[in-house]
Amino acid sequence: GAVVSQHPSWVICKSGTSVKIECRSLDFQATTMFWYRQFPKQSLMLMATSNEGSKATYEQGVEKDKFLINHASLTLSTLTVTSAHPEDSSFYICSARFSSQETQYFGPGTRLLVL
Amino acid sequence: SQQGEEDPQALSIQEGENATMNCSYKTSINNLQWYRQNSGRGLVHLILIRSNEREKHSGRLRVTLDTSKKSSSLLITASRAADTASYFCATDIWGYGGSQGNLIFGKGTKLSVKP
Secondary structure, three states: OOOOOEEEOEEEEEEOOEEEEEEEEEEOOOOOEEEEEEEOOOOOEEEEEEEOOOOEEOOOOOOOEEEEEEEOOEEEEEEEEEEOOOOHHEEEEEEEEOOOOOOEEEEEEEEEEOO | OOOOEEOOOOEEOOOOOEEEEEEEOOOOEEEEEEEEEOOOOOOEEEEEEEOOOOEEEOOOOEEEOOOOOOOEEEEEOOOOHOOOOEEEEEEEEEEEEEEEEEEEEEEOOEEEEEE
8 A cells, every 4th residue: 555654753852943744655646745633632633735836725723834834746745843832742644645536645643742 | 623523432342342433423525434543653544435335344344324314333343452543533525626635533432452
């Protein structure tokens, strides 16, 4: 099956710094990538949808200036958490799909801890 | 916003028993998908059932869909300790022009299978 990787798998940073998370589709071209956030013992909440070469569409309540998404190529999307605060500590998961396929392939997630 | 609601929230059974998890949703869907998540890990796609399908099988998994009741169930037969995980339903809802393409996740059922 299709493989999606995320890097880093975990990161600890100081409050006020920025953190970049990469999401890569390894063996297929991902026309659409999705970014989710999952707080402990909770479900996944969609943050934004990004299509290659265009601006990301953010869900209500997600600050686009704080969570910068770049989908520069068909195999790479990045999420940058700017000026991170402790409340941004969470598990960030990306997924990718090709064209209009129904199945999304999920990455292994990135655990972010902001001190 | 969350669309799916799973029940029970937690389920504990003995190895060899069957496990049934239910999911209800609110709006019209294109398809409904079930995912599995081991603690602190990414999501694994289990099965997808389309809105015009009523039942689907995959190995020890059986999924049903009742669009009139806006509900789905996931049955795991002959459970194993390795099935211990959280299980989420996710709906791919209809939007203008067809599937919106993003998934709305339920809160999940935490399954514990005791050896």
